[in-house]
Amino acid sequence: MGEAADTTRADPWAQWLLRGRGGGSAEHEARIEARVGRFVDRVLDALEPEPPRCLLDFGCGSGALGLRALQRWPDIRVVFADTSPRLMRVAGERATAMGAAARFRLLGLAVEPAVAPGLQELADASVDAVATRSALAYVTDKPAMLAEFRRVLRPGGVLSLGEPVFRDDALAACAQRRALEQVEPPAQIQARQPQLLSLLQRWRSQQFPDTEAELARTPHCNYSERELFAWTLQAGFAQVHVELHIDAGPSLAPDWDSFTRHTPHPFARSLREVLDHDFRPEERALLEGVLRENWDRGAMVSVERMAYVRALRP
Numbered sequence: 001m002g003e004a005a006d007t008t009r010a011d012p013w014a015q016w017l018l019r020g021r022g023g024g025s026a027e028h029e030a031r032i033e034a035r036v037g038r039f040v041d042r043v044l045d046a047l048e049p050e051p052p053r054c055l056l057d058f059g060c061g062s063g064a065l066g067l068r069a070l071q072r073w074p075d076i077r078v079v080f081a082d083t084s085p086r087l088m089r090v091a092g093e094r095a096t097a098m099g100a101a102a103r104f105r106l107l108g109l110a111v112e113p114a115v116a117p118g119l120q121e122l123a124d125a126s127v128d129a130v131a132t133r134s135a136l137a138y139v140t141d142k143p144a145m146l147a148e149f150r151r152v153l154r155p156g157g158v159l160s161l162g163e164p165v166f167r168d169d170a171l172a173a174c175a176q177r178r179a180l181e182q183v184e185p186p187a188q189i190q191a192r193q194p195q196l197l198s199l200l201q202r203w204r205s206q207q208f209p210d211t212e213a214e215l216a217r218t219p220h221c222n223y224s225e226r227e228l229f230a231w232t233l234q235a236g237f238a239q240v241h242v243e244l245h246i247d248a249g250p251s252l253a254p255d256w257d258s259f260t261r262h263t264p265h266p267f268a269r270s271l272r273e274v275l276d277h278d279f280r281p282e283e284r285a286l287l288e289g290v291l292r293e294n295w296d297r298g299a300m301v302s303v304e305r306m307a308y309v310r311a312l313r314p
């Protein structure tokens with residue numbers, strides 16, 4: 001096993017972004033990358049018409065956003081910042097491979113910005129733009145992080161965020177669990193012949209919080225576009241504009257196998273894992289049979305919610 005394989009082990013984000021996101025299918029991964037590219041373009045569009053000279057790509061991962069910015073604006077410099085050293089290294093290698101070695105720097109971040117804001121190495125007013133794509137979502141103390149974004153931005157600098165809104169998925173899981181528990185207590189549901197709804201619930205609870213208490217303490221589920229709006233305003237930004245995009249469409253998975261193996265984020269378990277490890281054979285047969293039938297009929301719908309925030313540092 002190579003060095004790269006070892007370093008991703010203790011790093012769930014590197015594991016997920018570099019290997020796990022598409023459930024092992026190259027075609028699925030390519031479709032996800034194309035979709036991410038569209039999100040990233042939308043975040044960068046908000047920095048026009050005056051492209052920044054220096055951009056902070058916060059939570060850069062393997063560099064999707066910053067690399068696109070380096071390509072799009074030949075004079076820009078990018079600061080790639082992330083909690084995963086492995087992913088930052090990949091972002092740096094990719095920037096170097098595209099001939100931009102002199103136009104980026106890497107900035108390692110503490111995992112918990114509430115304890116250590118993480119951007120201390122950046123001076124006040126030192127960047128023209130801060131941009132994120134699905135990264136602020138995973139920060140526990142978002143108001144503190146937004147205050148740091150404001151500190152490092154120069155006056156007139158632009159903040160552009162594109163963040164997923166998972167709260168509705170979690171609220172649906174909570175509602176389903178409550179509805180089931182009103183019919184009969186959880187112990188009885190487990191004990192008797194499994195019903196489809198309770199199997200669906202057990203699967204869903206492995207991907208999203210299914211109690212209000214858990215939802216409240218899960219950083220990527222406990223906010224919506226409205227909190228992003230309020231926190232951005234409270235952090236002292238001006239001209240705050242928020243758009244929520246909701247799209248329902250077919251799953252990006254090219255086949256049933258990829259569908260069962262993919263996960264929406266690194267803290268979720270895949271349907272395949274839940275079927276194989278959590279369910280008795282008759283439970284697995286029931287749930288997989290019904291879902292597979294829906295997949296074969298093309299009836300599986302995936303809903304995506306993205307909140308875009310653009311704001312100015314006064």
Ligand SMILES: C[S@@+](CC[C@H](N)C(=O)[O-])C[C@H]1O[C@@H](n2cnc3c(N)ncnc32)[C@H](O)[C@@H]1O
Nearest residue numbers: 013059060061064083084111133134135138139
């Ligand atoms: C969904 S990935 C997005 C990566 C990249 N922005 C993209 O668009 O492909 C989330 C990224 O946020 C990083 N991350 C997670 N928690 C973080 C935190 N508390 N502070 C900064 N980055 C964090 C992860 O390491 C990961 O690279």
